[in-house]
Amino acid sequence: MNTKNPNNQNVIKEFSRFSKDYNSYNQIQAQVAKQLIDKLPRDHYTAIADIGCGTGALYDRLINSEISFERLMALDASEQMLLLHPRSKKVITQYFDFNKSSSFASIKDKFDLVLSSSALQWSKDLDWTISQLAHIGDNFYGAIFTSNTFKTIHETASVSSPICTADDIKEAFDRSYKDTQYEIYRYKLYFDSKKELFNYIKKSGVSGGEQKLNYKQTKTLMREYPLDCLEFEVLFVEASN
Numbered sequence: 001m002n003t004k005n006p007n008n009q010n011v012i013k014e015f016s017r018f019s020k021d022y023n024s025y026n027q028i029q030a031q032v033a034k035q036l037i038d039k040l041p042r043d044h045y046t047a048i049a050d051i052g053c054g055t056g057a058l059y060d061r062l063i064n065s066e067i068s069f070e071r072l073m074a075l076d077a078s079e080q081m082l083l084l085h086p087r088s089k090k091v092i093t094q095y096f097d098f099n100k101s102s103s104f105a106s107i108k109d110k111f112d113l114v115l116s117s118s119a120l121q122w123s124k125d126l127d128w129t130i131s132q133l134a135h136i137g138d139n140f141y142g143a144i145f146t147s148n149t150f151k152t153i154h155e156t157a158s159v160s161s162p163i164c165t166a167d168d169i170k171e172a173f174d175r176s177y178k179d180t181q182y183e184i185y186r187y188k189l190y191f192d193s194k195k196e197l198f199n200y201i202k203k204s205g206v207s208g209g210e211q212k213l214n215y216k217q218t219k220t221l222m223r224e225y226p227l228d229c230l231e232f233e234v235l236f237v238e239a240s241n
């Protein structure tokens with residue numbers, strides 16, 4: 001599959017730059033994490049991996065749920081995000097880049113549950129990343145932003161989304177797992193002003209630093225953007241082997 005996000009280094013920098021602000025700008029990701037945990041079918045897991053764990057949205061939801069677990073490996077390519085992840089006897093935090101084979105090689109465990117929320121849209125090669133995820137555990141539950149996120153922004157600025165379509169993501173999972181199920185969720189986040197709306201994109205880390213509009217283009221986009229909300233589309237994936 002074509003990589004739609006060649007600038008992954010920008011993504012990590014962007015998350016690291018805003019890691020401290022992340023928790024106050026991540027309403028949508030927090031909602032997505034909650035909905036993902038609500039989908040889990042079992043009430044106990046032995047070993048869980050959280051791919052692109054950030055500041056621990058999934059861990060927070062897990063400990064506030066009825067689900068128990070013995071250990072959780074929190075994996076992220078941003079050291080700053082890992083530093084903000086909650087610590088506990090059950091949690092191991094580890095640097096991990098889902099674009100690198102050395103990161104997958106460093107994982108010696110098999111997990112009975114592999115989770116990932118709001119992170120895999122930044123894979124450089126989703127097909128490859130997903131094939132690797134299938135090796136570290138037979139059950140995957142995840143939520144991935146699709147190219148319809150910020151749809152009207154991209155249309156207004158006449159640029160294409162840097163992330164994969166829902167169909168591309170589904171095809172990639174279908175290639176690596178025997179059983180797959182998908183659900184699309186759409187969200188809208190409303191703002192009082194355009195300034196706040198565009199500021200949110202920057203601070204949430206959702207833009208991934210891929211915006212290449214110059215000052216004039218950004219001004220034009222802010223003037224012509226017709227909505228008072230941002231649009232998000234997330235594909236929820238259940239995949240098993």
Ligand SMILES: C[S@@+](CC[C@H](N)C(=O)[O-])C[C@H]1O[C@@H](n2cnc3c(N)ncnc32)[C@H](O)[C@@H]1O
Nearest residue numbers: 015052053054057076077078097098117118119
């Ligand atoms: C939008 S945040 C989501 C964090 C968390 N899962 C949540 O639901 O709030 C995306 C996370 O993916 C991480 N990330 C981006 N590219 C990555 C990569 N190549 N490997 C590992 N983590 C990555 C970022 O550092 C960031 O913590």
